[in-house]
Amino acid sequence: MIPETGHYALILALFVAIVQAIVPLVGAARDDRPWMEVGRTAAFAQFLLIAIAFGALTWSYVTSDFSVVNVAQNSHTDKPLLYKITGVWGNHEGSMLLWVLILAAYGLALALFGRNLPPALRARALAVQAMISVGFLAFILFTSDPFARLDPAPLNGNGLNPLLQDPGLAFHPPFLYLGYVGFSMAFSFAIAALIEGRVDAAWARWVRPWTLAAWCFLTLGIAMGSWWAYYTLGWGGWWYWDPTENASFMPWLAGTALLHSAIVVEKRDTLKAWTILLAIFAFSLSLLGTFIVRSGVVTSVHSFAADPARGVFILALLVLVIGGSLMLFALRSPSLKAGGLFTPLSREGSLLLNNVLMSTACGTVLLGTLYPLFADALGLGKISVGPPFFNAVFIPLMVPMVATMALGPMMSWKRGDLMGALVRLRIAFVLTLVVGIACWLLDGGSVQALKAAGGFALAAWLLIGSIVEWAERVKLFKAPLVESLNRARHLPRAAYGMTITHLALAVVIIGITGSAVWTSEKIQVMRPGETVTLSGFDLTLNGVEDGIKGPNYTASRASFTARKNGEVVAQMSPEKRLYTMPPRPTTDAAIHTNFINDLYVVVGDPDGKGGYVTRLYHNTLVPWIFIGAVLMVFGGLVSLSDRRHRIGAPTRKTKAA
Amino acid sequence: MRSYAFLPVVIFLVLAGFFGYRLLMIDKGDAPNFIPSAMIDKPAPDFDMPPLYDGKAGLKTADLQGKVTLINFFASWCVPCRAEHQLLSGLTGKGFVLAGVNYKDKPEDAKAWLDRLGNPYDLLVADRQGQTGIDFGVYGVPESYLIDKQGRIRFKQTGPFTPESIEKELMPRVAELNK
Numbered sequence: 001m002i003p004e005t006g007h008y009a010l011i012l013a014l015f016v017a018i019v020q021a022i023v024p025l026v027g028a029a030r031d032d033r034p035w036m037e038v039g040r041t042a043a044f045a046q047f048l049l050i051a052i053a054f055g056a057l058t059w060s061y062v063t064s065d066f067s068v069v070n071v072a073q074n075s076h077t078d079k080p081l082l083y084k085i086t087g088v089w090g091n092h093e094g095s096m097l098l099w100v101l102i103l104a105a106y107g108l109a110l111a112l113f114g115r116n117l118p119p120a121l122r123a124r125a126l127a128v129q130a131m132i133s134v135g136f137l138a139f140i141l142f143t144s145d146p147f148a149r150l151d152p153a154p155l156n157g158n159g160l161n162p163l164l165q166d167p168g169l170a171f172h173p174p175f176l177y178l179g180y181v182g183f184s185m186a187f188s189f190a191i192a193a194l195i196e197g198r199v200d201a202a203w204a205r206w207v208r209p210w211t212l213a214a215w216c217f218l219t220l221g222i223a224m225g226s227w228w229a230y231y232t233l234g235w236g237g238w239w240y241w242d243p244t245e246n247a248s249f250m251p252w253l254a255g256t257a258l259l260h261s262a263i264v265v266e267k268r269d270t271l272k273a274w275t276i277l278l279a280i281f282a283f284s285l286s287l288l289g290t291f292i293v294r295s296g297v298v299t300s301v302h303s304f305a306a307d308p309a310r311g312v313f314i315l316a317l318l319v320l321v322i323g324g325s326l327m328l329f330a331l332r333s334p335s336l337k338a339g340g341l342f343t344p345l346s347r348e349g350s351l352l353l354n355n356v357l358m359s360t361a362c363g364t365v366l367l368g369t370l371y372p373l374f375a376d377a378l379g380l381g382k383i384s385v386g387p388p389f390f391n392a393v394f395i396p397l398m399v400p401m402v403a404t405m406a407l408g409p410m411m412s413w414k415r416g417d418l419m420g421a422l423v424r425l426r427i428a429f430v431l432t433l434v435v436g437i438a439c440w441l442l443d444g445g446s447v448q449a450l451k452a453a454g455g456f457a458l459a460a461w462l463l464i465g466s467i468v469e470w471a472e473r474v475k476l477f478k479a480p481l482v483e484s485l486n487r488a489r490h491l492p493r494a495a496y497g498m499t500i501t502h503l504a505l506a507v508v509i510i511g512i513t514g515s516a517v518w519t520s521e522k523i524q525v526m527r528p529g530e531t532v533t534l535s536g537f538d539l540t541l542n543g544v545e546d547g548i549k550g551p552n553y554t555a556s557r558a559s560f561t562a563r564k565n566g567e568v569v570a571q572m573s574p575e576k577r578l579y580t581m582p583p584r585p586t587t588d589a590a591i592h593t594n595f596i597n598d599l600y601v602v603v604g605d606p607d608g609k610g611g612y613v614t615r616l617y618h619n620t621l622v623p624w625i626f627i628g629a630v631l632m633v634f635g636g637l638v639s640l641s642d643r644r645h646r647i648g649a650p651t652r653k654t655k656a657a
Numbered sequence: 658m659r660s661y662a663f664l665p666v667v668i669f670l671v672l673a674g675f676f677g678y679r680l681l682m683i684d685k686g687d688a689p690n691f692i693p694s695a696m697i698d699k700p701a702p703d704f705d706m707p708p709l710y711d712g713k714a715g716l717k718t719a720d721l722q723g724k725v726t727l728i729n730f731f732a733s734w735c736v737p738c739r740a741e742h743q744l745l746s747g748l749t750g751k752g753f754v755l756a757g758v759n760y761k762d763k764p765e766d767a768k769a770w771l772d773r774l775g776n777p778y779d780l781l782v783a784d785r786q787g788q789t790g791i792d793f794g795v796y797g798v799p800e801s802y803l804i805d806k807q808g809r810i811r812f813k814q815t816g817p818f819t820p821e822s823i824e825k826e827l828m829p830r831v832a833e834l835n836k
Binding site: 277280284291295297311312318319322326329330334370373374 | 662663665666669670672673675676677678679680682683
C-alpha cells in the first residue's frame with residue numbers, strides 16, 4: 001500500500017507541476033496577482049507530494065519490502081540501516097526521485113523566502129522551475145518508475161553495489177544534486193528575466209545567493225567524490241578526468257564564472273547578456289552531465305546501467321530545456337540594454353578575463369569529454385581522451401587566471417590603475433620570486449624542478465596577493481592599529497568570503513603541485529616480515545589475516561608497521577573486502593596523515609606463494625587539496641551570510657498593486 | 658550582434674545531433690565500449706590444433722571449408738565461461754559446427770570441468786600455449802568466432818553469449834550464412 005501511495009503522490013505532483021508551470025506565467029503576463037500567487041501554493045503542494053513519494057520509497061527500503069522491484073534489485077536484509085537509506089538514491093530510479101525532491105525543495109525555498117521579490121519575477125521563476133519539474137517527473141513516471149511491484153516477491157534482495165557502501169559515496173550524490181539542481185534557480189531567474197526583458201542590479205542580487213549556495217554544495221560534492229576516489233580506488237590518485245567527474249566539474253566552472261559575472265551586473269549594471277548566458281550554461285551543463293552519465297553515450301568507469309530508451313527521453317528533455325532557453329536567449333538578449341562602460345584594465349575587465357578563461361576551460365573539458373563521441377561518429381576510430389590532454393590544456397588556462405586573481409581585486413571599478421596595483425603588490429611579487437627560486441633550488445635546480453617552482457610560486461602569488469588586498473582594505477600598518485581593527489570588523493562578509501575562497505584556491509594549488517611533483521610509490525610483492533623503504537619510511541608487513549567477517553562482507557586485513565628512523569609512526573591495516581551480495585571485491589586503503597603528507601598503503605592479491613601484492617604511496621600535500629576544498633566552501637558560506645543577502649535587495653520600483 | 662546571439666543554440670543543436678546519432682548506434686548494438694575486431698571478413702588464420710581427447714579429430718584451417726563453424730574459446734579457470742556453458746548446450750544441431758577451443762588450460766582440468774558440466778561441443782581441440790588465440794586476436798575468454806563456408810570470420814562475440822545476443826546477433830547470421 002505504501003509504495004502505491006508514493007506512486008500516486010508522484011502522479012499528483014506531476015499535475016500540480018503542470019498547473020504551476022502555466023497559471024503563474026499567464027498571471028504574470030496579465031498582471032493578475034491571484035493567478036501569480038498560485039505558483040507559491042503549488043510549490044508547497046508539489047514539495048509535499050514529492051516528499052511523500054520519497055518517504056514511501058525510503059520506507060520500502062528501511063522495511064526491506066522486496067515486492068518493490070527497485071528494493072529487490074538494490075537492497076538486502078543484511079545491509080546496515082545507513083546503507084538501506086542511502087541505497088534509496090544508489091540506483092537510477094531513486095536518484096532521479098532525489099533529483100526532483102531537491103528541485104521541489106528549491107521551489108519551496110523560493111516560495112518561502114522570495115517574499116520580497118517582485119511578484120511577477122517570482123511567479124515566472126516558479127513557473128520555469130515547474131516546467132523543469134514536469135519534464136523530470138514525466139521522465140520518472142514513464143521510463144523509471146521506482147515503485148514498480150514484483151510478484152512473487154523474492155525472499156531477499158540483490159544487495160547494493162559495494163562501492164556505494166561507503167560513507168563518502170553514500171552522501172556524495174545528495175550534495176552533488178543540491179549543487180546541480182541549485183543552478184536551476186539561476187536558470188529560472190534568467191529565463192524569467194528574458195521573458196520580462198529586464199535585467200538589473202536587483203536581479204543580480206536575487207540570483208547571487210542561490211548560485212552561491214548551489215556552488216558551495218557542488219564544491220563539497222565534488223570534493224567528497226574526489227576523496228572517495230582517493231581512498232577506495234586504491235591507486236593513490238584523487239582526480240582521473242573520467243567523464244563522470246568531468247560532468248560535475250563543468251557546471252562548477254560555469255557556476256564559478258557566473259558568481260563572478262553576477263557581481264559585475266550587481267555593482268556595475270553591465271555584462272548582462274553574458275551573465276544570463278552563463279546562468280543558462282551552468283544549469284544546462286548540469287543537465288548534460290546527468291545525460292552523459294545516464295545514457296551511456298560516453299564510456300566511463302562508473303556509469304549507471306546504460307539504457308538507450310531513457311537516453312532518448314533525456315535527450316528530448318535536453319533539447320527542450322537547453323535548446324529552448326538558448327533560443328529564447330537568441331531572440332531576447334539583443335534587447336537587454338548594456339550598462340556602464342569600462343576599460344579592459346579595471347575590475348570589470350579582470351572579472352571578464354576570469355570569465356573568459358573559466359568558460360574556455362569549461363569548453364575544453366567538454367571537448368575532451370565528448371571528443372571520443374565525435375571521433376567515433378565521424379569515422380575517426382575509437383579513441384579515449386585521458387589526463388595528458390586535460391592537463392596539457394587546463395594548466396595553461398589556469399595560470400593566467402590565478403595570476404589575475406590576485407590583481408583583479410586591487411583594481412578599481414570602471415578604470416583601474418594597473419601600475420598602481422602592481423606597485424601595491426610589490427611585496428607579493430618579491431615573495432613569489434623568493435618562493436619560486438627557493439623551491440627550484442630545494443628540488444635540485446633541474447628543468448623538472450621548474451614545475452614545482454612554478455606551481456608553488458603561483459600559489460604564493462595568490463596567497464600573498466589576497467592577504468595584501470585584505471591588508472589594504474583595513475589599512476594595516478598604514479593607519480593606527482585601532483582603526484585597522486575597526487575597519488576589519490566592519491568589512492562586509494562578502495569581502496571576507498572572497499579573501500577566504502581565494503586563499504583556499506591557493507591551498508588547493510599547493511596540494512595539486514605537491515602531489516604532482518613529489519609523490520613516490522612502490523609496487524611489489526611482499527612476504528610477511530619483509531620491509532620496504534619509501535621516502536624515509538620503513539614499512540613492514542607483519543602479516544595478513546584472512547576471513548574477517550563484516551556485516552555483509554569478508555575481508556583480508558593486512559597489518560603494516562610504519563617506522564621512521566626506527567621509531568614506530570603508525571600501525572596501518574588496509575583491507576581487501578569481498579562483499580557477499582552482490583559478490584564483488586573492493587579495496588580499502590589505509591592512510592596515515594600528518595596533514596602534510598599521506599602514507600597510503602593498499603594490499604592486493606596473494607601471489608600464491610605466501611606473498612601479497614602491495615602498493616605503497618607517499619603522497620605529498622594531498623591533504624591540502626581536501627582542506628582547501630573545505631575552506632573554499634567555508635568562504636562561500638561566509639559570503640552567503642553577508643548582510644545584503646539577508647536583508648535582500650532594495651526595492652527599486654514601487655510594488656505592483 | 659543579433660546573429661552572435663544564435664551561436665550558442667546552433668552549437669547546442671549540433672551537439673544534440675551527435676548525441677542522437679550515438680544513441681541510435683547504441684540501439685543498433687554498437688556501444689561506445691564495443692571493441693571492433695580487425696579480423697571481421699578476413700580469412701581465419703592458419704592453425705592446426707590437436708584434439709583435447711586423444712584419438713578424436715583435431716581442427717585445422719582447411720577443415721573449415723564447406724560448413725559454418727562457431728569457434729568458442731573457453732577455459733576451466735574462467736568464471737564467465739561457466740555462465741556461458743549452459744547456453745552452449747542449446748546450440749548443438751542449430752546449423753553450425755560448434756568447435757570448442759580449450760585455451761591455456763591443463764587438459765585434465767578441462768576434462769574434469771566438461772565431465773561435471775557436460776560437453777556441448779561437436780569438436781574439442783586444445784590451444785595450450787594460446788598461439789592460435791593470438792592469431793585470432795583473443796582478448797580474453799570466453800570469446801567466439803563465427804566462420805562461413807569459405808573459411809572467413811564473419812562475426813565475433815567478445816565475452817560470454819547471453820540469451821539475447823544468441824537470438825539477436827548469432828542466429829540471424831547463422832541463418833544468413835547457411836542460405
